Amino acid sequence: xxxxxxxxxxxxxxxxxxxxxxxxxxxxxxxxxxxxxxxxxxxxxxxxxxxxxxxxxxxxxxxxxxxxxxxxxxxxxxxxxxxxxxxxxxxxxxxxxxxxxxxxxxxxxxxxxxxxxxxxxxxxxxxxxxxxxxxxxxxxxxxxxxxxxxxxxxxxxxxxxxxxxxxxxxxxxxxxxxxxxxxxxxxxxxxxxxxxxxxxxxxxxxxxxxxxxxxxxxxxxxxxxxxxxxxxxxxxxxxxxxxxxxxxxxxxxxxxxxxxxxxxxxxxxxxxxxxxxxxxxxxxxxxxxxxxxxxxxxxxxxxxxxxxxxxxxxxxxxxxx
Amino acid sequence: xxxxxxxxxxxxxxxxxxxxxxxxxxxxxxxxxxxxxxxxxxxxxxxxxxxxxxxxxxxxxxxxxxxxxxxxxxxxxxxxxxxxxxxxxxxxxxxxxxxxxxxxxxxxxxxxxxxxxxxxxxxxxxxxxxxxxxxxxxxxxxxxxxxxxxxxxxxxxxxxxxxxxxxxxxxxxxxxxxxxxxxxxxxxxxxxxxxxxxxxxxxxxxxxxxxxxxxxxxxxxxxxxxxxxxxxxxxxxxxxxxxxxxxxxxxxxxxxxxxxxxxxxxxxxxxxxxxxxxxxxxxxxxxxxxxxxxxxxxxxxxxxxxxxxxxx
Numbered sequence: 001x002x003x004x005x006x007x008x009x010x011x012x013x014x015x016x017x018x019x020x021x022x023x024x025x026x027x028x029x030x031x032x033x034x035x036x037x038x039x040x041x042x043x044x045x046x047x048x049x050x051x052x053x054x055x056x057x058x059x060x061x062x063x064x065x066x067x068x069x070x071x072x073x074x075x076x077x078x079x080x081x082x083x084x085x086x087x088x089x090x091x092x093x094x095x096x097x098x099x100x101x102x103x104x105x106x107x108x109x110x111x112x113x114x115x116x117x118x119x120x121x122x123x124x125x126x127x128x129x130x131x132x133x134x135x136x137x138x139x140x141x142x143x144x145x146x147x148x149x150x151x152x153x154x155x156x157x158x159x160x161x162x163x164x165x166x167x168x169x170x171x172x173x174x175x176x177x178x179x180x181x182x183x184x185x186x187x188x189x190x191x192x193x194x195x196x197x198x199x200x201x202x203x204x205x206x207x208x209x210x211x212x213x214x215x216x217x218x219x220x221x222x223x224x225x226x227x228x229x230x231x232x233x234x235x236x237x238x239x240x241x242x243x244x245x246x247x248x249x250x251x252x253x254x255x256x257x258x259x260x261x262x263x264x265x266x267x268x269x270x271x272x273x274x275x276x277x278x279x280x281x282x283x284x285x286x287x288x289x290x291x292x293x294x295x296x297x298x299x300x301x302x303x304x305x306x307x308x309x310x311x312x313x314x315x316x317x318x319x320x321x
Numbered sequence: 322x323x324x325x326x327x328x329x330x331x332x333x334x335x336x337x338x339x340x341x342x343x344x345x346x347x348x349x350x351x352x353x354x355x356x357x358x359x360x361x362x363x364x365x366x367x368x369x370x371x372x373x374x375x376x377x378x379x380x381x382x383x384x385x386x387x388x389x390x391x392x393x394x395x396x397x398x399x400x401x402x403x404x405x406x407x408x409x410x411x412x413x414x415x416x417x418x419x420x421x422x423x424x425x426x427x428x429x430x431x432x433x434x435x436x437x438x439x440x441x442x443x444x445x446x447x448x449x450x451x452x453x454x455x456x457x458x459x460x461x462x463x464x465x466x467x468x469x470x471x472x473x474x475x476x477x478x479x480x481x482x483x484x485x486x487x488x489x490x491x492x493x494x495x496x497x498x499x500x501x502x503x504x505x506x507x508x509x510x511x512x513x514x515x516x517x518x519x520x521x522x523x524x525x526x527x528x529x530x531x532x533x534x535x536x537x538x539x540x541x542x543x544x545x546x547x548x549x550x551x552x553x554x555x556x557x558x559x560x561x562x563x564x565x566x567x568x569x570x571x572x573x574x575x576x577x578x579x580x581x582x583x584x585x586x587x588x589x590x591x592x593x594x595x596x597x598x599x600x601x602x603x604x605x606x607x608x609x610x611x612x613x614x615x616x617x618x619x620x621x622x623x624x625x626x627x628x629x630x631x632x633x
Contacts, residue, residue, distance in 0.1 A: 009522060113624070176458060268612050269463075
């Protein structure tokens, strides 16, 4: 409804604009057409903008407002200014969670991109049964994060998990995937990689298929070997895919929740606590929703800063052949 | 509500629905944890009998001996025990505190009271489950592996469980299992689970709401609900006469008997409006004590400081 009414408002405005220019006696074809085009563009954008406004911007402003309050989520909160942010600075668990999130992002992002690119190159070649391999790698994308993490718990359970049973049957010592701090972190990273490599592969595969095969032919004629073709042709040519994946992987990693929540709950002793699980604990277990919102705002700022820096510094987000 | 309405409930159940000395609802049903055990594992360790009345429940020392026997009889990757204190179930740790006759909140419900001999005894004893390898290391309070799953998979010989879990265990498990009372120290105790029914203060039809709450807590309604859903009654008369669960009725007396050990002074503390914050304090500090090697003294001091901050 709103979309339609704004479109009709736009039409009325256009009519008024057209009359004014006609009265001026100047040739007015071009500006009128451009104006009409942009109005049509805005009309098409309106539904999305409304959705974004209601479901993204409004809650975002709400979160900022809540982050300035002391509230348990029931009834009106009390405004406490920047008190929640001051508490964050002094809170060791917040810093531990920040560090864990950064470490998780720093490991998962490059590794899933590298694996994704490697597999994509393999599956873009004349590998037998590549359709089957592609499907197998993409299947995790179709499974929810919670289901993936539940499979993870079956594998990494330190009493009955498949992995430790295998290690024991080989006469090797079992690993304390759940009660050992480092092992727990590794288990979360491994399950995330299993989940995410398929997505990275898919995007890279699309990127690879957009590369003109003549470029490789030219490179071969110039005497480039396989590695040189990969390093100096494939890698730069999938630049836009890499840029997109870097942003997406970093954002996904900053926002990691379901896998950690289901597999380790942030434990043992906060060894796998990340910003979103810590925000959840504060918001819905401790019921300190103002503090939880403050963590959310910090996360938002970190994500936006990263995206802005990367956007400005990226030279190969839109390359041309 | 008619005068004397509250008399139909056990004092513990009525104490659990008070906020600032005023009732905010009616206790609809409750639940509490007892020991459930794998009969074959007990037999293999030479444990041939278990307590059959609340008064003869194992003392902590006897319970420790049972666990020790099981530890000796079981292979390294199996354990005598798994405790159901994961997640918000961390409040079940308080049963150990209550068994030692301790409190975590003083009678004013505003002052921490855990820094006591009873508090230290409870931390010491439960910490020893980890050091003596009575429980698997992933049985700590923040673990995502639930105690019941550890027991279902026969990794642990016994666990603590509420009545709610009887139908599922009966349907799922292929091994024989029984139930007995939780251990006692100075006295018996139990966690106080369950739900209250409430009507909003601004309801358009307060008389009808009151009638409904009255109806739902009549003896017949409560008996049918609790027997069918495998939960425990909050009415005095039903606790006295007992009920019969539809599934495994012979276990009903164990659960109802254990529930009778819940004292109003225990359930009153757990109903504190600051409980959500206290839960976080308990989780963090007990996790450090159980798997982080934090001393009993430091644990008690940190819980006490955390509770003081939570109720402030």
